[in-house]
Amino acid sequence: MPKPLWAPWRLEYVQHADELDRCIFCDPEPGLLVDQGEHAIVVLNKFPYSSGHLLVAPRRHLSDFSELAEDEVLEIHRFAALAVDDLRAEYGAQGFNIGWNLGHAAGAGIEDHVHLHVVPRWNGDTSFMPVLGDVKVLPEHLLETARRLRARAAGRR
Template sequence: MLHRGPTAFAILNRFPYSNGHLMVTPYRHCGNIDELSEEEVMDIHRLLVLSRQALAAAYRPDGYNIGLNLGHSAGAGVPDHVHYH
């Protein structure tokens, strides 16, 4: 676990595509972004910003790819649990 927020947390990906591949996800299981509470949305965004800052300090990358896959056909590996990469 990299960081715990009130409603979400950041972890390193178990099967990383690249160095620094991490995930930000709410504690509560929900399958779509429109199911997130306003507090969860804000906490996830704050963790994404903190994670990007940590990656910048650790790796100094030229760029970032931040996104999410919703649904199995879109590539979501954890069904019914929204998470950002």
């Protein structure tokens, strides 16, 4: 099994999950912000399923998926498509899971502000992302991943 380069995010989660009083989409951590447009933003998930797990959200603090406006839907979709391109180019992602988790019953961690998950996948990605007990090991620091993806986004402007 490959030696993990970095894995303290779970500890961070244990320390801060209960203290999260701000909305991570209305007030994103600058280091995790990847891209932003007029109606939507892209942030790196601090508690990812895999490296490069991105979240695309409307700028509006909105809990009801059906209330998304057309311009928001369009920009969110466009950002998701760009995320796919960038994760392919930067990390050689071979597949993607893209979707909305609406409501606690569906696994939504943040219900107050709807967001679209873009999760890159690799063939046999259990070896890319070793699972040790319930601790998923990420091969790259989150801030480095965000920096690389932010540079790609900036390269388009």
